[in-house]
Amino acid sequence: MIPVVVVDDEPMVCAHLRTILGSAEDIDVVAQAQDGAEAVEAVVRHRPRVVLMDLRMPGVDGLTATERIMRLPGPPAVVALTTFDADTYVMRALRAGAAGFLVKSTPPEDLINLVRVAADGHTVLSPEAARRLVAASGGERAEQARELVAGLTERERQVLGCLGQGRSNADIARLLHLSEATVKSYVSRMLVKLDCTNRTQAGLLAHEAGLA
Template identity: 75%
Template sequence: MRVLVVDDEPMVCAHLRTILTSAEDIEVLDAAHDGAAAVESVVRHLPDVVLMDLRMPGVDGLAAIERIGRLPKRPAVVALTTFDLDSYVIRALRAGASGFLLKSTPPEDLISLVRVAADGHTVLSAAATRRLVAAQAGEQDARDRARTRVRELTERETEVLVCLGEGKSNAQIAKRLCLSEATVKGYVSRMLDKLHCENRTQAGLLAYDAGLVPR
């Protein structure tokens, strides 16, 4: 797996590089210290995963995620933050981030979660998702819009969407719904297209907005 690390603190980048390169299957291609340099590095190196700090001077992580999302070949972008209720996190997820990690994540967990992100899965705990969405409470209009969007789904697609909202992988969804992983992958692909969602994380957040997953 090819990884780009982005943080305005060189020591943080060095720390992340040390942790990640201790795994034989991970290569850190580059380190960038602001959002503009991050986008340039993505174009140049084509990483599989980007670990993106959100709060940086100049072009911040949120703007960089939005720009990366417009590229023809997009890596999985995982937001890095110090606080799990960082106000930037929800905006980053809606902009296309595949999830977020706390900078205090233990090294062994960081490595495994980067692998999860590279496989196209959400890097976000269910508990953290509930806290983030709870911070958006009171937006009834957003819930109404979400409910309108999910009405287009079939019953089975709705079941898959609920599983995404719970942060489940394709294998876990297949086990719960008694389907093959290939079938689940097909459902997810068609569902993302119907909902106009860029990735699984955005679909999972939509499941919360629509009230399909308990807060």
């Protein structure tokens, strides 16, 4: 089973998410929280593998809660929930260590699959969410992204494009006919070259540069 904590200040949103995730045989919503402080307590108490975290909440917000959770030993994957009324919150969540982000209107089947992806330690970067965030970021960010990736080799650009599609190292290895160790090495080098702190940031950069 994949234990999940759902965090949102709207009880109806929590109930909706619980209903969707509860329909999956391999997912167990072990707790829900309505602010960031409760979220941290729930993570400490229940040790989930995935946290679905609303970003904008009264009191302790989702950004602060994400930062606190990521400082815990063996933290879970935190996936930011957003309505995209403020894309800067998403970027700050990624810098705080979030494993990815998705829109609250994500279809039920996609939501279930994305929770499974996050639980397996992979990037959660739904195409719809990435497109909307890139569109909101404007042309200046796209130009900066293209300048950053210009220094990559062709193979590194291919791997980066795969990250933008949310692929795991195993998927990339099969697609590009490489070993997983080689893919891991490529990803590590690219994160340094691109000044990205995690795979999700690199995947978003791939979208901004038009590689995904």
